[in-house]
Amino acid sequence: MKRSVIIVAGGNGRRMGMQTPKQFLLLAGMPVLMHAIRQFHYFDPAMPLIVALPPAHIPTWTQLCAGRRFTVAHTVTAGGGTRFDTVKKALHALPETDWIAVHDGVRPLVSPALIARCFETAVKHGAAAPAIPLSDSLRLLEAGGNHSVLRENYCIVQTPQIFRAEWLKNAYRAPYCPAFTDDASVVEAAGYKIALAEGSRENIKITEPADLKIAELLMSDFCP
Amino acid sequence: MKRSVIIVAGGNGRRMGMQTPKQFLLLAGMPVLMHAIRQFHYFDPAMPLIVALPPAHIPTWTQLCAGRRFTVAHTVTAGGGTRFDTVKKALHALPETDWIAVHDGVRPLVSPALIARCFETAVKHGAAAPAIPLSDSLRLLEAGGNHSVLRENYCIVQTPQIFRAEWLKNAYRAPYCPAFTDDASVVEAAGYKIALAEGSRENIKITEPADLKIAELLMSDFCP
Numbered sequence: 001m002k003r004s005v006i007i008v009a010g011g012n013g014r015r016m017g018m019q020t021p022k023q024f025l026l027l028a029g030m031p032v033l034m035h036a037i038r039q040f041h042y043f044d045p046a047m048p049l050i051v052a053l054p055p056a057h058i059p060t061w062t063q064l065c066a067g068r069r070f071t072v073a074h075t076v077t078a079g080g081g082t083r084f085d086t087v088k089k090a091l092h093a094l095p096e097t098d099w100i101a102v103h104d105g106v107r108p109l110v111s112p113a114l115i116a117r118c119f120e121t122a123v124k125h126g127a128a129a130p131a132i133p134l135s136d137s138l139r140l141l142e143a144g145g146n147h148s149v150l151r152e153n154y155c156i157v158q159t160p161q162i163f164r165a166e167w168l169k170n171a172y173r174a175p176y177c178p179a180f181t182d183d184a185s186v187v188e189a190a191g192y193k194i195a196l197a198e199g200s201r202e203n204i205k206i207t208e209p210a211d212l213k214i215a216e217l218l219m220s221d222f223c224p
Numbered sequence: 225m226k227r228s229v230i231i232v233a234g235g236n237g238r239r240m241g242m243q244t245p246k247q248f249l250l251l252a253g254m255p256v257l258m259h260a261i262r263q264f265h266y267f268d269p270a271m272p273l274i275v276a277l278p279p280a281h282i283p284t285w286t287q288l289c290a291g292r293r294f295t296v297a298h299t300v301t302a303g304g305g306t307r308f309d310t311v312k313k314a315l316h317a318l319p320e321t322d323w324i325a326v327h328d329g330v331r332p333l334v335s336p337a338l339i340a341r342c343f344e345t346a347v348k349h350g351a352a353a354p355a356i357p358l359s360d361s362l363r364l365l366e367a368g369g370n371h372s373v374l375r376e377n378y379c380i381v382q383t384p385q386i387f388r389a390e391w392l393k394n395a396y397r398a399p400y401c402p403a404f405t406d407d408a409s410v411v412e413a414a415g416y417k418i419a420l421a422e423g424s425r426e427n428i429k430i431t432e433p434a435d436l437k438i439a440e441l442l443m444s445d446f447c448p
């Protein structure tokens with residue numbers, strides 16, 4: 001059973017109000033993206049790793065890796081204009097594989113145990129995404145206003161999202177659609193079902209400066 | 225314009241896997257609930273504060289207040305079996321008021337500025353809840369499986385939720401329904417519209433032990 005992972009690091013840092021793209025920000029002294037890559041390496045050192053970066057950021061990344069002697073082997077691919085295009089291009093860079101994981105490069109705290117759970121669920125069902133319950137109330141926004149919906153009927157999905165390679169490749173043959181918010185939505189649009197694995201609240205996405213501090217705090221619990 | 229607030233502290237600590245109910249856990253050396261009360265006091269020292277607690281926890285709370293010389297004046301009411309019953313009972317303990325805020329006792333980081341924004345929106349529209357966008361993807365869970373929904377069409381709602389007193393009291397005359405997940409959903413079921421104010425990601429709800437550490441971290445940013 002051959003497994004590969006695409007780590008998508010397409011952010012340009014605009015949302016963080018910073019010059020540095022969020023995947024390059026330092027978390028406990030190391031760029032966020034290196035943490036994400038390292039977790040997959042811990043899970044399976046033999047698994048091919050593809051890292052998709054905006055073309056403009058590739059030289060910076062190369063320098064960061066050289067300067068820090070980051071030795072986890074990975075292939076860098078140039079991303080496209082959207083996340084959809086980025087993953088589509090990265091699929092071509094993959095070696096022959098049976099299973100493909102797609103992970104957000106700005107989720108540095110993904111644990112090897114979570115990755116293992118998602119692979120197990122994917123192998124059983126063909127496609128898997130880690131999910132966690134909502135702890136706050138949810139409202140649906142509509143043209144005429146907004147209304148309460150039962151949060152128990154929803155879940156939050158994270159990454160890695162893992163797919164039978166054939167399913168993911170088939171799905172990415174479709175034209176882009178704005179409803180594609182993650183890989184699971186692309187695969188689902190192609191007619192496949194997504195199984196849910198148990199996610200983790202610690203597997204946060206770095207979207208704001210405060211998240212870096214929270215991630216550092218959560219890391220100190222992981223690595224005593 | 226007379227304003228009051230009901231702070232609901234009904235948790236029994238089961239979800240935290242602890243003996244101590246989460247509203248009594250120490251955050252930066254002070255029980256979570258005291259932080260929440262203090263923020264409303266900072267917002268408006270003259271505003272009547274009702275704190276709804278499970279009857280079994282009232283003696284502990286009284287001791288905590290005495291032991292820590294917590295001098296923010298508040299009225300304690302005994303909660304009911306559900307959050308709905310608890311708020312309903314607390315409504316009877318309120319002095320005459322034009323506007324009622326209802327706040328989760330386990331949201332200790334609510335800022336006076338956020339409370340002010342919610343009151344402004346409520347005064348304009350009759351009912352207001354603070355909302356923030358979702359930063360993760362969302363899935364709808366259904367009998368046959370689950371499917372992707374556009375997270376842009378949803379928002380997360382927090383507290384304080386603030387209502388014209390008459391609206392809230394009318395709404396709480398309805399029989400309990402499982403779709404009542406918060407006060408906004410109760411008021412909405414009575415036919416009133418809920419306006420959204422800008423929430424804050426820092427206004428977190430303490431639901432897990434890790435949240436206490438995150439809250440402490442966020443506090444250190446607030447109070448340099």
